[in-house]
């Protein structure tokens with residue numbers, strides 16, 4: 001038996017359900033080769049396009065779909081299988097498929113369930129590049145898209161058409177953090193035989209469990225909290241047993257596979273996910289509470305604040321909040337906002353979030369939304385609260401707010 005086969009079997013072994021543990025314990029050991037002695041603590045990085053087989057029988061065996069072990073690099077390497085196995089365990093799903101980015105995981109999910117003439121429902125507060133994928137590529141392929149209000153819950157039933165195949169959720173919504181009534185939407189979808197998918201990047205599987213809430217496909221931009229250090233692009237799509245084949249085929253056909261280095265960074269990130277996330281949570285909540293009482297602020301958009309519109313739903317369904325939220329200024333023009341943001345020291349201007357560092361970006365929900373119109377007093381800024389000392393972060397924002405005048 002070749003070394004590659006042994007590794008494949010060991011990774012498969014690590015998928016065997018083990019006694020249930022708290023998330024923190026699971027995060028430390030998931031994806032390891034549990035049946036072997038004297039292995040490195042961290043699964044090694046396997047860089048490979050080609051795997052060699054001793055016999056044609058071995059080759060044919062490895063090529064059986066769904067792929068369970070090394071066959072060709074695009075299908076996965078032992079490093080990728082280790083990351084996938086850890087994610088599946090954490091999500092409580094059947095299997096996880098690693099992809100080149102969060103967006104690759106999302107576009108593959110749409111391609112898995114919708115074809116020409118079908119109809120999909122997509123939340124209006126969706127991450128903007130997903131909207132671009134829908135309006136450009138998906139629409140061109142003949143799929144009809146209806147954007148729905150994130151606050152509609154079970155009322156989504158009246159938007160369902162005979163050819164509706166997928167309800168795509170993201171909760172909380174991008175930029176403005178509307179929390180959806182996922183159980184109500186899932187109940188409608190199940191009654192009608194419609195698949196559901198949810199972008200769970202904000203909460204991660206630590207703070208929200210889509211599969212346990214009846215969702216068929218849980219999506220992660222592992223670029224964010226999973227990798228956690230702003231140095232990798234990685235996606236993860238986790239499905240129920242029923243949804244697995246369709247998503248696996250779509251990711252294979254699209255070819256946007258994750259690289260081994262990135263898979264390794266994802267797996268490494270998982271080890272510290274809980275401590276990082278709880279620190280982000282505590283600091284962000286403290287900053288949000290502090291912002292709420294500053295005179296320059298009209299409203300803080302953070303699901304864990306009791307004043308926030310979606311707070312009760314968040315409290316019912318989620319086990320925590322993360323480091324990303326937004327606030328709306330009480331008026332102020334472009335020039336004032338630029339003066340505030342340009343002078344910030346710890347909050348840097350940049351895309352993405354979920355790394356250890358603090359970030360800030362303007363949000364303009366009016367630009368793209370068609371249903372859930374946002375009416376506010378002034379410009380919105382989205383912040384990611386990093387792992388810096390929280391008093392320094394408040395001081396940075398405080399001097400920023402002073403520059404608004």
Ligand SMILES: *Cc1c(COP(=O)(O)O)cnc(C)c1O
Pocket residue numbers: 101102103104127170174199201202221222223224233234235352
């Ligand atoms: C960043 C992000 C994505 C896309 O992930 P990439 O890894 O950047 O492709 C998807 N959904 C949400 C909510 C995101 O913030």
